Amino acid sequence: MKLDFKKFYIALTSSLAACAAVAMPSSASAQPLTGVYRGEVYSQPNTVNAYSAWLGTEVTMGQGHQAKDSWGNIENPSWQLQSWSTWVHAKPGRRFNYSVAMYPSGQGSLAQCAQGAYDSRFKTLANNLVAHKLQNTIIRLGWEFSGNWMPWYSGGGQQANFAGCFRKIVTAMRTAQPSAGFEFDWNPNYDIPAGDMATTYPGDAYVDYVGLDMYDQGWNGAYPIPSGCTGSCQLSRWQGVWSKQFAPALLKFRDFARSHGKRLSIPEWGVNDAATTGGGDNTYYVQQMLEFIFDPANNVGYHSYFDIQASDGHHQLSSADSNGGNTFKTEFPNAAALFKSYYGTSTPPPNPGPSISTTQATVSANPVTRGQTFQVGGSVTSSSATTVVVKYEIRNASTLSLISEKAYTAQSFTAGQTRAYSSPFVIPTTLAAGTYRVDTLVFTADWSKTLLYRNDTTFTAK
Incomplete structure (x- = not known):
């Protein structure tokens, strides 16, 4: 194949x-x-x-x-x-x-x-x-x-x-x-x-x-x-x-x-x-x-x-x-x-891309207070030299609706390199108190391939 x-x-x-x-x-x-x-x-x-x-x-x-x-x-x-x-x-x-x-x-x-x-x-x-x-x-x-x-x-x-x-x-x-x-x-x-x-x-x-x-x-x-x-x-x-x-x-x-x-x-x-x-x-x-x-x-x-x-x-x-x-x-x-x-040959599919790993995203406070800034942090490691997009998303844990997002484009890695990220977010006061989550995503530089998608960390907003 x-x-x-x-x-x-x-x-x-x-x-x-x-x-x-x-x-x-x-x-x-x-x-x-x-x-x-x-x-x-x-x-x-x-x-x-x-x-x-x-x-x-x-x-x-x-x-x-x-x-x-x-x-x-x-x-x-x-x-x-x-x-x-x-x-x-x-x-x-x-x-x-x-x-x-x-x-x-x-x-x-x-x-x-x-x-x-x-x-x-x-x-x-x-x-x-x-x-x-x-x-x-x-x-x-x-x-x-x-x-x-x-x-x-x-x-x-x-x-x-x-x-x-x-x-x-x-x-x-x-x-x-x-x-x-x-x-x-x-x-x-x-x-x-x-x-x-x-x-x-x-x-x-x-x-x-x-x-x-x-x-x-x-x-x-x-x-x-x-x-x-x-x-x-x-x-x-x-x-x-x-x-x-x-x-x-x-x-x-x-x-x-x-x-x-x-x-x-x-x-x-x-x-x-x-x-x-x-x-x-x-x-x-x-x-x-x-x-x-x-x-x-x-x-x-x-x-x-x-x-x-x-x-x-x-x-x-x-x-x-x-x-x-x-x-x-x-x-x-x-x-x-x-x-x-x-289909058509017996050749197995190749590795679809570099091996990307991330730490579990952290939230600076749990619970967070609606209307106040909190930090989401994490790190990304690539096994080979590559350029990627790193993205953090905040979603409602129940409805999965997107609340906020932060993308770091054109992130260049050397082989084995780890890079740390920290992003400020706010849960608006117009949204209900409850459980939210951080998703961690990594894409190829042109956004055409998803290299990693994780539902990482849940937290409470009061």
Whole structure:
């Protein structure tokens, strides 16, 4: 695979930014698996082959989702498993990525599951997976559990029961088929609160991947982009949504996975149409995602693009149609071309930039007094000679609205140099007392790449 976007920038006539970079590990992780979801194509998983034909490289992981309507479709979905078994075994190296329901809608509870009431059902599922030669399947157990649209929603005081249910199911499946090599993905949505991450996590012994689903939908007023907002106006909105919503979430999940010694996954991601509060043909989002996914420092085990036109959002980039051909015309041609341009060789992507590290930002007083000046300080170190922009932002910790910012442009570093910064800020008296935070950001000198983005320090304003 390659990552040479310079010529593509010119073709798009748009500046595209890179994802937050961190120090490279001493030994690079294996390349992430590339997967795709092409709809519930139980009888025609060859539509995944059509996606591979469009992409120009063999996609080795196909994704399927269980129905949530009956125990029969959870325990023994043979009509689904047989088709996927045929696809997996048609070529070496293929894997199945399977979204597995914890119980049918309206026919169970997390509390009952946590008590072991469904153990026998999941032993049956494990046996049926092996009977269809689907060992080594990656199982997204109770996927998107932090969303209240799921039967196994973990909110409303059900966090501990969710963790217990997850443990019971994993144990049952491993007990039934101890040599099957199933891997389990713990997979909430990207916006799950940090506290819920801790209380719903079932424990390292039960988890192989820490996953997040993340689509290009913005909820801060930047999307949908008005028809007259093009060029730098459009790019600014894309960048704003990324920096406020997506970059912090990716780093939060990466750090959580790292703290538990797990690989990260992104089982569902995609561009989104304007009609469903999306950024449209968002090349910025696609590049950010690909660079994050294939940066070895982030230790991503696999990703799966959601390549369909769903009722709750259009995402399809490929020309793959529902019959296994290539007749579909995407409404996101620039994002599709950028996605395709990433693939084509077996060369891993290069280091996306210099290794930048920062100290945690300090606030001169906590609490600060509204209307009075306080200082935000910190230092930045670069591993190599470079010129960057250093920026501090003050945001409302709850709404993430930007209160104030200070940028230091054209900051030249020699290799290994550390530079200190101190910036005065004021929380206006017109704003409410409460919790605020400092964000630390570092960009390339031309602002085109985000080298570091951290939600650093919270403080109180009185």
